[in-house]
Amino acid sequence: MPVVGVLLWATLLTLGWRAAHAKDHGFGFATPRVQLSFKELKATGTAHFFNFLLNSSDYRILLKDEDHDRMYVGSKDYVLSLDLHDINREPLIIHWPASQQRIEECILSGKNSNGECGNFIRLIQPWNRTHLYVCGTGAYNPICAFINRGRKAQDYIFYLEPDKLESGKGKCSYDPKVDTVSALINEELYAGVYIDFMGTDAAIFRTMGKQTAMRTDQYNSRWLNDPAFVRAQLIPDSSERNDDKLYFFFREKSADAPLSPGVYSRIGRICLNDDGGHCCLVNKWSTFLKARLVCSVPGPDGIETHFDELQDVFIQQTQDTKNPVIYAVFSASGSVFKGSAVCVYSMADIRMVFNGPFAHKEGPNYQWMPYTGKMPYPRPGTCPGGTFTPSMKSTKDYPDEVINFMRAHPLMYHAVYPTHRQPLVVRTNVNYRFTTVAVDQVDAADGRYEVLFLGTDRGTVQKVIVLPRDDMETEELMLEEIEVFKVRAGLSSTLCQQQLYVSSAVGVTHLALHRCDVYGEACADCCLARDPYCAWDGSACTRYSASSKRAGVQRHITLCPWHTPAANKNAVEAVQYGVEGSTAFLECQPRSPQASVKWLLQKDNSDRRKELRVEGRVLRTEQGLLLRALQLADSGLYSCTATENNFKHTVTKVQLRVLSSRAVHAVLVQAEAPPGLPGAPTPRYQDLLQLLTQPEMGLLDQYCQGYWRHTAASPPQPLAGLKAKEQQDQKKPRNRRNHQPETYGHT
Numbered sequence: 013m014p015v016v017g018v019l020l021w022a023t024l025l026t027l028g029w030r031a032a033h034a035k036d037h038g039f040g041f042a043t044p045r046v047q048l049s050f051k052e053l054k055a056t057g058t059a060h061f062f063n064f065l066l067n068s069s070d071y072r073i074l075l076k077d078e079d080h081d082r083m084y085v086g087s088k089d090y091v092l093s094l095d096l097h098d099i100n101r102e103p104l105i106i107h108w109p110a111s112q113q114r115i116e117e118c119i120l121s122g123k124n125s126n127g128e129c130g131n132f133i134r135l136i137q138p139w140n141r142t143h144l145y146v147c148g149t150g151a152y153n154p155i156c157a158f159i160n161r162g163r164k165a166q167d168y169i170f171y172l173e174p175d176k177l178e179s180g181k182g183k184c185s186y187d188p189k190v191d192t193v194s195a196l197i198n199e200e201l202y203a204g205v206y207i208d209f210m211g212t213d214a215a216i217f218r219t220m221g222k223q224t225a226m227r228t229d230q231y232n233s234r235w236l237n238d239p240a241f242v243r244a245q246l247i248p249d250s251s252e253r254n255d256d257k258l259y260f261f262f263r264e265k266s267a268d269a270p271l272s273p274g275v276y277s278r279i280g281r282i283c284l285n286d287d288g289g290h291c292c293l294v295n296k297w298s299t300f301l302k303a304r305l306v307c308s309v310p311g312p313d314g315i316e317t318h319f320d321e322l323q324d325v326f327i328q329q330t331q332d333t334k335n336p337v338i339y340a341v342f343s344a345s346g347s348v349f350k351g352s353a354v355c356v357y358s359m360a361d362i363r364m365v366f367n368g369p370f371a372h373k374e375g376p377n378y379q380w381m382p383y384t385g386k387m388p389y390p391r392p393g394t395c396p397g398g399t400f401t402p403s404m405k406s407t408k409d410y411p412d413e414v415i416n417f418m419r420a421h422p423l424m425y426h427a428v429y430p431t432h433r434q435p436l437v438v439r440t441n442v443n444y445r446f447t448t449v450a451v452d453q454v455d456a457a458d459g460r461y462e463v464l465f466l467g468t469d470r471g472t473v474q475k476v477i478v479l480p481r482d483d484m485e486t487e488e489l490m491l492e493e494i495e496v497f498k499v500r501a502g503l504s505s506t507l508c509q510q511q512l513y514v515s516s517a518v519g520v521t522h523l524a525l526h527r528c529d530v531y532g533e534a535c536a537d538c539c540l541a542r543d544p545y546c547a548w549d550g551s552a553c554t555r556y557s558a559s560s561k562r563a564g565v566q567r568h569i570t571l572c573p574w575h576t577p578a579a580n581k582n583a584v585e586a587v588q589y590g591v592e593g594s595t596a597f598l599e600c601q602p603r604s605p606q607a608s609v610k611w612l613l614q615k616d617n618s619d620r621r622k623e624l625r626v627e628g629r630v631l632r633t634e635q636g637l638l639l640r641a642l643q644l645a646d647s648g649l650y651s652c653t654a655t656e657n658n659f660k661h662t663v664t665k666v667q668l669r670v671l672s673s674r675a676v677h678a679v680l681v682q683a684e685a686p687p688g689l690p691g692a693p694t695p696r697y698q699d700l701l702q703l704l705t706q707p708e709m710g711l712l713d714q715y716c717q718g719y720w721r722h723t724a725a726s727p728p729q730p731l732a733g734l735k736a737k738e739q740q741d742q743k744k745p746r747n748r749r750n751h752q753p754e755t756y757g758h759t
């Protein structure tokens with residue numbers, strides 16, 4: 013039986029697969045620290061799938077109602093009211109299909125190629141304290157209705173008011189493939205829709221309520237050119253209500269093709285109290301303006317590469333309701349360049365563009381120029397009765413020249429650029445794209461973090477934080493990528509009460525924002541994960557919250573030991589023995605697949621540390637270093653360093669002592685003598701005894717223990733007991749990226 017340092021070769025063969033997953037830290041790539049399949053996610057118990065078997069699909073609309081603790085969901089033929097805390101607890105379900113007659117008419121008109129002749133719910137808005145307003149495509153004949161949801165959740169009321177069905181024209185698109193965006197403000201519905209059966213007439217519409225119905229100029233491609241609406245959001249401009257503006261986020265065909273990209277992303281806005289013009293633009297917006305939203309990266313040739321197709325927008329409210337932060341997800345789908353990006357915009361930048369020059373073009377063959385002629389008063393786009401126009405109560409009072417100017421100049425000359433002029437997150441050359449974004453703010457001991465949850469069209473959610481690196485540089489860290497749906501599907505998402513709700517073509521799921529124990533069971537794993545939701549509490553990686561903070565709770569990377577140079581000294585030195593001619597395995601397994609590993613060797617104390625050359629008898633595996641056909645000269649201090657996100661630390665230091673085969677043979681003969689015999693064992697026997705009890709525990713853990721001994725905070729538990737547990741746990745695989753060999757050496 014081999015005594016020391018022999019790796020089972022079968023184990024080695026299984027190590028190869030990870031090496032095949034070459035890490036690429038190049039621009040636009042990102043490796044999640046933890047990747048969970050649908051099954052693995054389910055096993056964590058942190059995801060709850062709505063599991064009522066409805067004959068439905070296309071779960072698209074999510075509306076949270078924190079007063080009632082409900083989440084409303086719209087899908088094909090169904091409106092659901094789910095418990096925010098447990099989506100499978102007594103869901104309230106309304107089945108609302110289109111009438112049989114309507115479905116038959118729809119099929120006859122040739123529209124059912126992909127089952128479009130259903131009632132796809134596309135709008136759910138709160139109407140008053142007791143009622144919701146909902147609209148569906150109604151088998152290509154949009155319909156709307158009121159839903160009674162009761163005064164409070166305990167009423168357990170949820171039904172369609174049967175005598176209050178209304179036409180959905182101008183409120184909901186006919187085609188379920190076309191998104192509808194809406195905002196219900198003061199009992200008036202503002203909607204970005206296609207208002208005809210053929211899907212050629214797109215408009216921003218105002219209906220219901222006491223003011224006149226309004227729309228964008230019809231078939232005027234300068235205003236809207238085949239738009240795809242993404243979101244509508246009221247953002248006040250000042251404390252004066254008359255200044256209130258509704259912003260629309262959309263993408264549209266470029267009117268300048270083929271010289272420009274086929275699609276532009278836009279931010280547009282209207283005044284809520286717009287009454288249209290008097291002479292012209294009657295019942296049409298007289299305050300509609302739009303600007304380009306830019307999200308781009310400099311290409312290798314210095315030419316900007318644009319992500320032109322806006323996919324989703326998340327509005328992060330701040331203390332100041334006038335200045336929310338706007339997160340937008342874009343994709344690029346050109347033939348040469350594929351990718352997605354997240355850009356962030358400030359309202360200050362957006363307002364600056366709307367207050368800047370208007371885009372002007374003399375004729376079809378001219379370039380866009382900033383308009384430099386005389387500006388009419390009040391400045392086009394100003395809301396009536398607001399801060400600057402207190403005496404003009406209605407846009408009908410505006411001079412004709414203002415209205416005429418508006419009709420011809422809906423576009424601003426300057427584009428809106430993202431904060432720092434660059435995206436926050438970029439993905440290129442990946443076979444998926446982002447479809448949705450939600451952002452949570454996490455208060456950590458070392459500051460506030462923004463955590464991005466990015467849904468992809470392959471049914472996964474990526475959890476990403478962005479850390480500042482240098483002055484302007486930031487560094488992205490993908491904490492996890494989880495497979496929420498087994499199918500490739502675009503996702504919608506919303507955040508509510510520390511839960512993420514995600515919907516797709518096939519269903520709805522709610523997810524916890526954190527799965528701390530998945531990072532591993534060691535302090536080092538927890539720290540290096542840098543998940544602002546998680547902290548090491550002395551025995552496990554658990555949910556951190558500012559209120560549960562107590563002495564000794566380790567918090568985030570800034571409190572982790574290894575970003576200081578001193579940290580390298582903390583690595584515990586282990587002694588390992590090898591026998592001349594046999595094989596030794598030096599374990600070095602940083603928890604993170606994101607780390608890159610280097611081995612250094614110091615032959616004796618006087619020698620300098622040199623990088624070890626991996627060749628010949630020396631073999632590197634994902635788990636460590638394999639030294640074959642050991643020679644006496646291989647003795648020395650081996651250190652394994654891991655570099656991750658600029659944080660370099662020593663994972664392991666192993667003092668390898670190679671014993672001559674002759675000496676070992678002699679000792680073995682002694683060792684086989686019955687115990688209890690008189691005569692002290694030789695020093696070499698002591699060595700071997702030590703070797704046999706040398707724990708196989710991961711040295712990362714030792715390192716962590718070393719950290720606790722070095723910090724002023726005293727560890728909350730006696731280390732000895734902890735250690736024993738960790739030794740056992742160390743043998744269990746923790747996640748699929750980190751299967752460890754069950755057996756090697758020392759047996």
Ligand SMILES: *[C@@H]1O[C@H](CO)[C@@H](O)[C@H](O)[C@H]1NC(C)=O
Pocket residue numbers: 067130
């Ligand atoms: C499910 O819905 C489809 C169309 O909406 C219908 O053809 C099918 O019969 C329904 N199945 C069941 C089990 O109700």
Ligand SMILES: *[C@@H]1O[C@H](CO)[C@@H](O)[C@H](O)[C@H]1NC(C)=O
Pocket residue numbers: 139140141142143158
């Ligand atoms: C809410 O609106 C519905 C529909 O118009 C109406 O029937 C109901 O009485 C209203 N409820 C309240 C509390 O105003």
